Amino acid sequence: MKTPAPTVFDPARYGRVALILGGTSEERPISLRSGAAVLAALQRLGIDVTRIDPAETPGSALFEALSPARFDRAFLILHGRGGEDGQIQGALETLGLPYTGSGVLGSAIGMDKYRTKQIWGGAGLPTAEFALILNETDLEQAIDLGFPLMVKPAHEGSSLGMARANDRDELVAAWRAAAKLDSSVLAERWLSGAEYTCAILGQQALPLIQLETPHVFYDFDAKYQANSTSYLCPCGLPQQLESAYQTLCLEAFRAVGGSGWGRVDFMLDDRGSPELLEVNTIPGMTDHSLVPMAAAAAGIDFDQLCARILETSMVEAPSHG
Template identity: 40%
Template structure:
């Protein structure tokens, strides 16, 4: 039977713009190879409308809430439509930073020290109260929304005065936010395709951290692939990434983002179950290093979902 694929993209999250770019790139490839393909913007067409439309598969290119958090995955399972990426449980765990930290701790991995702030419990941000709450943290610290990707709403803070502004900013993106210890070190990204690790990427930026601007707009961000580590470090990175991938029950394709601190300890920053798929995204960059071009990558993801 000829395949008929729905590329789910757009949506109503803060990452809509990136999702649209990823979705359109995937659509181009599928149509180029003669696959009947339809772009479905879930902001205007809920997944339930796919019922009785005879789609053989869904290629999920939704980023952010209602895309990476398990909601769309559950809806597709209800409709008996196979989909790319990981399942409901993995998506739910990975998109929620608090859940991710609890999960990582449960499997014996080190977790960057953090505090949780809930919007409903903070009536006013008084300096005295903030100073008391973060008494065990030293500046700089990182403030980030619990459920948001693409580094949106994240700030690196060096003073109590800036902290108040950063908390307000993060609350614009989510009602739960985290305050983390800032780690000095090198950032890496490991892409995994069908259970096989692709070459690691070391990320260097002139920003305070790998933020939204550094990811999508800066010409000064450098990507070193492979990541330039010695053999022992590369093996450690591979084992750690695969351990997380398998323990979280990731499938099809995923990306593990990490940081190696000044003591050479790796910490997991994020488990990304729907990596970006523009031609400048990290996953295609890593695949290209081993001879898997963008079109081949898209077709492999679709075939093996």
Template identity: 35%
Template sequence: MKIVVLAGGLSPERNVSLSSGAMVTEALRSRGHQAALVDMYFGLEGWSGPPEALYAAPVPEAWRRIASQAPDLEAVEKSRRWPGRGQFGPGALELCAGADAVFLALHGACGEDGRVQAALDLAGIPYTGSGHLGSAIAMDKDLTKRLCAQAGIRTPAWRTLRYTAGDIPALCGELPLPAVVKPMDGGSSIGVSIVHSREGLSAALEEGLLSGGRAVVEHYIQGREIQVGVLEDRALPAIEIRPRGSFYDYENKYRPGAAEEICPAPVPEELERRLEETALAVHRLVGLTVYSRSDFIVDGAGEIWFLEINTLPGMTPTSLLPQEAAAAGISYGELCERILTASLAARAR
């Protein structure tokens, strides 16, 4: 098949997405597919050959690596020469329309909040992963937690904030501690803070103003961080994360050796079963298809606390879903092909 691998975009997770896209492209080519890797935001800008030649173009070496810091999106915007204001760079959507399918290697709001999926739906272009509605719900942490709480799935107490700088002193006086402050619709732990003091809470809320003053403040639960992937409506083996730093932040996620990742997670069989059941329940409740990855905390009493769900999990060299698939006997190339095949079936339905 001819497949466009759509990566990059204008998101704090841009660098992660480029790395995912590079690996997916090479995996699909190794399985006999024609795969063209395209940065959604820049499109064909700077490409001098015919669009069809992208299917054989080498993967940029710089895209394989992930910088330890999130990108400066203002600088990314300024570097695009094309004057258009859209998220699809010149020629990107046209290239997608000429392919048999689009493999979404996007991460973050520009690729996981349902807008790209809706655009491709309207254009009649098949793509991988969940549809636009499930993607939009899952990206909204508050809405996802509301649905889970109503369904009896345990999730830490939280409060959703839309605030300005003038609201911060009052919020610091009334929000309970310890807490986790996270952007409403972010990923890769960008902008996430665990705070134990009023001063730390104030600093975290100040940082949250940079992402629009929309945040979820969640009760902090100490315990083991465990994540569970779902592939084709079946749970994959759980993986436990043991960061060597303070917590599993952006740097610990993508710097090799910064965290110990154990898969299958060393948990009792009964706890593994409950984790898998909960991951599947959330996946179905939100209306997702093909694949996802749910994040949990297991406290000292063995209780499972759902944190959030990811509709386009990372596919980088250090990402968790490929590790879980490998533990289930699924190679990286097979994982990519199964995602593609199941997604085409989902779009046909």
């Protein structure tokens, strides 16, 4: 039986690609780093790619810059609000320009940790008990969960504004600090077990990564700056258990309308049971980022990973239409 010839990569089939990066969110510096890495990869692949930063082309100028007369599709590598919350996705749909990753609905829900956890709870998926803090009165609901607590802005990524609260005074301080970034703040029962992340590429869950840090939790510094963070891949779990967790993460991603590619984070509680934390619909692509690490463990190099993410713009996601 004759072996089929390998498929030849054809960069021309993607046409003219707008790489949208930067933006104006708190995560702009990370987006610029991610975007620089993706830009270099797409250029190595021979793709006709142009860098577009909404912060440099604000308002109606951005619509003109992204005209379908200039581009055939967009590769989104905007992190945080304005890029990961459905806003740019809605603009691109108005323009009729296909784009990578989740659609408007999946992006909007995935960016909102509170709504995400509500949906998971309704779908019977495990997630730690939580309370929404909109004002000082809501602090009592959070206290009822029991200390310690994890406090985080509901609409930020990269661990921005997150803090552990061990008592009421620390909870008040953590809430006030987080509220400077977001009027909606989430308090979550503290999880003491191992932390994992599951990268998703198309319909495939990539190998799990276990995260270990000497910090109190996996904060911004541990993610992007510290050299003391350990990334275990293989993660050390028995294969059957890893497969079960991968299936759980795929279900969690789809439950919020995620599609194309992304990442789901979870931790184990003190009984060793998984508790879902959050969804990232446009994860980082820096040299410290987790999706490229998981892809490498699956035999997918960075350039191939970028090509496969770009491929998600060729297939209409369920929530794009």
